[in-house]
Amino acid sequence: xxxxxxxxxxxxxxxxxxxxxxxxxxxxxxxxxxxxxxxxxxxxxxxxxxxxxxxxxxxxxxxxxxxxxxxxxxxxxxxxxxxxxxxxxxxxxxxxxxxxxxxxxxxxxxxxxxxxxxxxxxxxxxxxxxxxxxxxxxxxxxxxxxxxxxxxxxxxxxxxxxxxxxxxxxxxxxxxxxxxxxxxxxxxxxxxxxxxxxxxxxxxxxxxxxxxxxxxxxxxxxxxxxxxxxxxxxxxxxxxxxxxxxxxxxxxxxxxxxxxxxxxxxxxxxxxxxxxxxxxxxxxxxxxxxxxxxxxxxxxxxxxxxxxxxxxxxxxxxxxxxxxxxxxxxxxxxxxxxxxxxxxxxxxxxxxxxxxxxxxxxxxxxxxxxxxxxxxxxxxxxxxxxxxxxxxxxxxxxxxxxxxxxxxxxxxxxxxxxxxxxxxxxxxxxxxxxxxxxxxxxxxxxxxxxxxxxxxxxxxxxxxxxxxxxxxxxxxxxxxxxxxxxxxxxxxxxxxxxxxxxxxxxxxxxxxxxxxxxxxxxxxxxxxxxxxxxxxxxxxxxxxxxxxxxxxxxxxxxxxxxxxxxxxxxxxxxxxxxxxxxxxxxxxxxxxxxxxxxxxxxxxxxxxxxxxxxxxxxxxxxxxxxxxxxxxxxxxxxxxxxxxxxxxxxxxxxxxxxxxxxxxxxxxxxxxxxxxxxxxxxxxxxxxxxxxxxxxxxxxxxxxxxxxxxxxxxxxxxxxxxxxxxxx
Ligand code: BGC
Numbered sequence: 001x002x003x004x005x006x007x008x009x010x011x012x013x014x015x016x017x018x019x020x021x022x023x024x025x026x027x028x029x030x031x032x033x034x035x036x037x038x039x040x041x042x043x044x045x046x047x048x049x050x051x052x053x054x055x056x057x058x059x060x061x062x063x064x065x066x067x068x069x070x071x072x073x074x075x076x077x078x079x080x081x082x083x084x085x086x087x088x089x090x091x092x093x094x095x096x097x098x099x100x101x102x103x104x105x106x107x108x109x110x111x112x113x114x115x116x117x118x119x120x121x122x123x124x125x126x127x128x129x130x131x132x133x134x135x136x137x138x139x140x141x142x143x144x145x146x147x148x149x150x151x152x153x154x155x156x157x158x159x160x161x162x163x164x165x166x167x168x169x170x171x172x173x174x175x176x177x178x179x180x181x182x183x184x185x186x187x188x189x190x191x192x193x194x195x196x197x198x199x200x201x202x203x204x205x206x207x208x209x210x211x212x213x214x215x216x217x218x219x220x221x222x223x224x225x226x227x228x229x230x231x232x233x234x235x236x237x238x239x240x241x242x243x244x245x246x247x248x249x250x251x252x253x254x255x256x257x258x259x260x261x262x263x264x265x266x267x268x269x270x271x272x273x274x275x276x277x278x279x280x281x282x283x284x285x286x287x288x289x290x291x292x293x294x295x296x297x298x299x300x301x302x303x304x305x306x307x308x309x310x311x312x313x314x315x316x317x318x319x320x321x322x323x324x325x326x327x328x329x330x331x332x333x334x335x336x337x338x339x340x341x342x343x344x345x346x347x348x349x350x351x352x353x354x355x356x357x358x359x360x361x362x363x364x365x366x367x368x369x370x371x372x373x374x375x376x377x378x379x380x381x382x383x384x385x386x387x388x389x390x391x392x393x394x395x396x397x398x399x400x401x402x403x404x405x406x407x408x409x410x411x412x413x414x415x416x417x418x419x420x421x422x423x424x425x426x427x428x429x430x431x432x433x434x435x436x437x438x439x440x441x442x443x444x445x446x447x448x449x450x451x452x453x454x455x456x457x458x459x460x461x462x463x464x465x466x467x468x469x470x471x472x473x474x475x476x477x478x479x480x481x482x483x484x485x486x487x488x489x490x491x492x493x494x495x496x497x498x499x500x501x502x503x504x505x506x507x508x509x510x511x512x513x514x515x516x517x518x519x520x521x522x523x524x525x526x527x528x529x530x531x532x533x534x535x536x537x538x539x540x541x542x543x544x545x546x547x548x549x550x551x552x553x554x555x556x557x558x559x560x561x562x563x564x565x566x567x568x569x570x571x572x573x574x575x576x577x578x579x580x581x582x583x584x585x586x587x588x589x590x591x592x593x594x595x596x597x598x599x600x601x602x603x604x605x606x607x608x609x610x611x612x613x614x615x616x617x618x619x620x621x622x623x624x625x626x627x628x629x630x631x632x633x634x635x636x637x638x639x640x641x642x643x644x645x646x647x648x649x650x651x652x653x654x655x656x657x658x659x660x661x662x663x664x665x666x667x668x669x670x671x672x673x674x675x676x677x678x679x680x681x682x683x684x685x686x687x688x689x690x691x692x693x694x695x696x697x698x699x700x701x702x703x704x705x706x707x708x709x710x711x712x713x714x715x716x717x718x719x720x721x722x723x724x725x726x727x728x
Contacts, residue, residue, distance in 0.1 A: 017320075018059070020330055028320045032313060034058055037302065040316040044294040045273045048078045049256075052272050054323065061327040063319075065253075065274070067390040068174065069130020069146060070094050070524060071116060072123045074394035079289075081276075083394070090396035091119050092342040093385040093524030097131055098503045099353035101148035101546035102521065102605075104646040105670045106161045108349045113165030113173075115345040121169040121335025126326035127218055127253070128166060129174045129390070133159050133206035134222075136547040137182040137586055138558040138566055140473040142465070145503020145522055146391055149546025150587030150602060152202055153665045156209035163214035170332025172217035172322060175210040177255055179203055179237060181222035185472040185567040186576040188257070191225040194580035196695035197658070201584050204241070211246050217325050218251040221270065223258050228574075229268075232258035238269030251322040262293040266307045270294065271318045338396040343525055350523035350530030352644070356541040356606040357517040357549075362495060364537025364608055365453060367409050374451035375402055376418040376444045376489060377458035379501045384522050387462030389469025395525050401457050401499075404528030408536050414451070416444035418489075419480045421463060430463075432480075441485050448492040455535065456489060458482045459500035459520075467503040467522070472567065476553035477507045486510045499531060505549040508599060519545070537608055542644035542670070544605030544714065548587050548598040555598070557582030557590035588715040589661035603648050603665075603714035609639030609675065613647075613719035616711055622725045629685040631722055633711050637673035646670045647681040647711060650718075651689050654706040660692055663710055685709060690726055704728055 016022050017031035032040070035055060042053040047062065054062040067073040071091045075084040094116055100109060120128045134143070136150040148155035163173040180192045180203055194203070210216045219242065221232030231237055232254040242248045252269055257276040259265050265273065273294040290296045294315075301307045326332075336342070356363070365373070380402040385393045406413045417440050422430020448454045458478065460466040465474050477483055478500075490496045490513045499518040500506075511517065518541070523530050533539035550556045558566040561581040568578030585593050588602035614634035623629045635645055649667035653660050666689040669681040690707055691700040709722040 024321060024324050027324055028317050031055070031058065031060060031320050032316055035316065037309065037312065038299065040312045041295065041299045041302070043319040044271060044298065044312065044315050045292040046275055046289050049076050049081070052274065052319075054327070060320070060323060063126045063323060063327060064124060065127040065129055065174070066120065066123065066125045067129045069128070069132055070096055070391050070522070071393040071395070072119050072125060072128065073390070073392065089123065090338060090394050091123070092338050092346055093393045093395035093398065094346050095349045095353055095524050096145045096391075096503055096522040097148050098145050098546060099521035099523055100162070100349060101154060101158050102355055102543040103349060103352040104154065104544055104546075104668050105352055106157055108352055109158045110161035110165045111345045112349055113162035114168070115342045117166035117169035117171050118333070118335040119337050119342065120166070120171040121333060122337040123335075125171055127172045127174050127322070129220065130176060131159055131162050131173065132176045133210060134177055134179070134181050135203055135206070135586060137582075138556055139476060139505040139550070139553065140566075141182060141504070142184040142468045142470070142472045143389070144547070145388070145467045148206070150548065151546070151665050152205035154546055154668070155206035157668070159206055159210045160214040163210055163216050167215070167217060169335060170326050170329040172250070172326050173210070173214070174218040174220050174253055175207060175216045176220035177222035177231075178207055178219050178242070179222055179231060180226055181224050181231070183472055183567055184470050187470065188223040189225065189575045190568050191228055191575065191577040192580065193227060193577070195583055196698070197693050198580055198583045200693040202586050208246055211242070211248050211250070216250060217322055218253055219248065221252060221254050221258050223255050229264065230258065230260050233261060233264035233268040233270045235268040243269055249318070249321065251318045259293045262297045262301060263307065265293050266298055266301060266311045271315045346524055347526035347529055350526050351533060351539045353521055353523070353543045354530060354534045354541050355519040355543040355545055355604070356534070357519050357600050357604070358511070358514070359606055360515040362453070362515045363497060363518075363535065365409070365497070365535055367536050370453055371410055371412055372452035373405070373409050373413045374447050374454045375405055375413055375415045376448070376454060376456050376485070378417050378419060378421060379459055379461065380405075380415065380457040382461060384462060384501065384527065385524055388467060391469070392462070393524070397525050399526060399528040401528045401531045404532035405455065405535070408532045414447060416440070416447050418444035418456070418458070418485050419482060421461060421480055437481055441481065441488065444485065445488045445492045448489050451493055453495045453497065454489055454493050456486060456496060456498045457501065457531075458485070459502040460504060460506070473504065477509070483507075483509055486514065490514055497535065499535065501527070505547060507552065508549075511599065540608045540641050540643045541605065542607060542646070544603050544646045545600055546602070548591055548602045549600040550591070551597070551599045555591070555596045557585050585661060589664070592662035592715070597716070601714050601716040603646070603712065604717070605646070605714070607643045607645065609637055609641040609643035611643070611645045611673070611713070612636040612638045613711065613713070614678070616709075616720045616722050618709070618722050618724060620724070622727065623685065623687060624726070625687055625728055627687070629724060631683045631685060631709050631711070632680045633720060634678050634680050635671055635673065636678040637675055640675045642672070642674050644670055644672050645713070648714065649683045649685075650710040650712065650715065651685070652708040652710055653690065653692075653703070654708065656692065656703055658692060658694065663715070665715070687726065702726055
């Protein structure tokens with residue numbers, strides 16, 4: 001046949017859904033119009049542990065997800081939890097989100113989101129499963145280290161830049177766990193009830209900011225139940241609040257195995273069902289994702305007319321929108337992995353996160369003067385990126401505190417473990433025999449006697465029942481006999497610096513005897529250099545606590561009303577249930593209102609320099625609707641080192657028709673000041689900052705009357721008060 005006779009036909013026009021210049025909604029509608037019912041249903045459930053379906057016939061790719069939130073998790077097998085043993089999936093371990101919150105610096109959040117986003121992009125992920133903004137309600141929650149502390153304002157301000165920068169890489173944030181997953185005990189079944197005030201004032205605001213201000217493209221439903229219904233298909237949470245009140249246009253993804261009912265999942269706003277096992281939670285029966293609630297059973301319900309196909313159209317739209325924003329964004333960058341820039345970012349965030357809790361002057365330790373240093377404690381060498389559950393990371397490098405201290409203070413730095421803990425087991429702990437623990441303790445105490453300074457690096461770790469997913473801590477005190485070790489060390493050598501690593505508060509019965517205490521966090525790859533630089537003074541500490549350290553667990557609100565409040569009580573027919581009787585009084589709101597001093601209050605953190613708070617000025621004495629109040633306060637570095645101070649602004653309502661906390665955080669500024677330098681911290685107070693949630697009227701209300709602006713270096717160290725009034 002002659003070539004000229006071949007007919008190629010007219011070249012088809014690019015369909016709208018493939019035209020990246022077309023508006024995204026037009027692309028979504030076009031794609032939807034070309035899909036069969038079966039194809040739409042397939043978009044709504046997993047095809048592998050970390051992937052959900054696309055539409056291969058139309059060239060619409062599948063979605064690839066990864067934990068999250070502290071780095072990109074190692075590749076996991078298609079349908080079991082074993083690691084796939086790839087050799088190209090080692091990453092930067094970034095500091096835990098608790099550490100990020102402790103920086104009180106939204107710039108650090110932006111840096112975090114950008115850098116972790118580049119890694120996710122390079123690893124070809126479309127969705128990063130994080131960040132988490134569940135509120136720190138009890139220090140026993142095994143997962144607090146993955147969240148951003150006890151205050152909704154702080155968590156909300158910190159989560160937004162993370163999301164925005166992450167998503168610039170064409171990688172969706174999946175904000176988790178929506179909502180009220182504030183403990184791991186009974187996490188998949190506990191039924192939480194709480195007042196609307198606590199819901200709106202404490203537990204939702206950070207999620208709302210993530211969605212409305214951060215523009216998160218996806219959100220993960222929590223495992224637990226609220227008002228009797230699982231969060232992953234909770235009508236009030238997902239339909240009324242997330243979609244209707246906040247206008248969320250992204251994708252709702254279950255936590256793994258978080259769906260429990262096809263009808264509810266169909267009707268109540270869930271889009272993608274992911275899972276651990278085919279029956280949702282417990283055991284692996286056979287390899288069939290088709291058995292998921294939103295797979296064959298859903299298709300059958302639609303075909304029988306038991307639920308309308310408008311439900312699947314709505315879900316498919318949300319999934320397609322997510323795919324267009326991520327996997328099908330042809331202009332997204334390429335990303336990068338474990339680069340020097342990423343290590344520098346991790347170091348910078350870590351540096352700014354470490355909190356100097358107490359210092360009688362022993363710190364910083366000058367490397368020129370201190371050669372005979374003993375380091376004690378397992379966390380000086382332990383790989384803390386391992387364990388902890390889904391946030392575990394396969395880090396390319398971890399620079400340990402011991403190595404970094406030897407680099408800073410010389411090879412002569414000696415080491416004694418002092419105690420030992422077992423392997424990282426998910427839901428249990430390997431117990432080390434007491435005689436071994438006794439001999440390790442004695443060895444460390446003996447060595448301490450001849451040291452110039454002892455640096456103790458203990459705390460918690462990522463074992464089950466510590467800072468670890470799927471179980472809560474069993475005690476508030478430090479585990480593995482650490483209180484005794486610290487007591488004996490300081491008796492043997494008064495020059496003891498305690499530099500603990502944890503994602504949670506703990507008791508410090510030895511506090512009065514110890515001259516200096518540093519709170520460090522799970523800082524990932526650069527944990528050692530950040531800690532060594534703070535200890536040596538190369539970095540001036542500038543973190544402040546994102547949660548209170550109660551003296552005793554009984555001093556925490558959630559632990560003040562018996563088991564019904566935490567961890568809940570088991571009801572033979574209905575499963576465990578829980579009432580948040582602490583209500584809106586979470587963290588410092590509880591300590592303040594009940595006049596129970598914390599061991600270290602929310603917002604506390606010292607520096608190697610000193611800051612003076614001057615006299616504040618206010619733009620007016622009164623604020624009316626639509627107006628703002630500008631408050632300025634000069635802060636001076638009166639010491640001889642450059643330092644950073646976090647200036648906090650709280651609002652106190654003098655009288656209100658409903659009970660309110662004594663004060664609430666409504667602003668913060670982190671200033672960098674050279675010795676002798678003065679800068680103004682400037683804040684804008686709006687009428688919204690004066691509001692509480694009126695549950696009867698279901699609206700935020702500011703009541704005319706007298707208020708105060710309190711400016712402090714912590715929630716209890718109030719340096720200045722500015723009275724003002726509000727009238728409509
Ligand atoms: C966790 C999620 C995580 C998911 C996937 C669940 O057990 O609660 O936070 O993203 O597993 O690993």
